[in-house]
Amino acid sequence: ENIVQSVAASEVSSVGDAYSWREVSILLADLRGFAAIAESYPARVVLDCLNRCFAKLTEVIVQHYGTIDKFMGDAIMVVFPGDQAAAHDHARRAILCAVQMQIAMDELRERHKADNVPEMFLGIGVNTGKVMTGLIGSDLYRAHTVIGEEVNLASRIEAFSLRGQVLISQSTYELVKDFAECGAPVQVYMKGKAESVYIRE
Secondary structure, X not given: OHHHHHHHHHHOOEOOEOEEEEEEEEEEEEEEOHHXXXXXXXXXXXXXXXXXXXXXXXXXXXXXXXXXXXXXXXXXXXXXXXXXXXXOHHHHHHHHHHHHHHHHHHHHHHHHHHOOOOOOEEEEEEEEEEEEEEEEEOXXXXXXXXXXXXXXXXXXXXXXXXXXXXXXXXXHHHHXXXXXXXXXXXXXXXXXXXXXXXXXO
């Protein structure tokens, strides 16, 4: 809660300036296999599965002081703001959260088996960088969100993840390489990027 309050305070710290740039870690998680359930099962079963998954994943996110930016159908976007007292702590929290989200999905799959619901898996991408954070919208509706190229990169990294994987960008890796066990770098080309980028599991 204190982290969320500090983000909000920084965004409206001066009159007429409702946005700011700050370093964050962005986690994108997408449910693999949900589309098959949505097409083949009654609406109640579909919504129960989705709510069950999101409820469990939200618990994990809150435990690591992540802020849910938005739900996008069967995907979640989470922001880990930096804590002024612990430089780059957000990258470690994002990685811990991602791994524990995968563990939580392992447990949910066991329950889904008991309910005769097809298996669902989670693909996760994490990126770290500077984003613009602030209020987006109008007088009718507005919400705090983050925007920028680093958000787009996190989404594209997530799209490469296979079920059960956590993939991270090079910028995230530089902040967690002494903390997390990671695989060898893989060079990939992404839409909107003139040069290749490196990602790791």
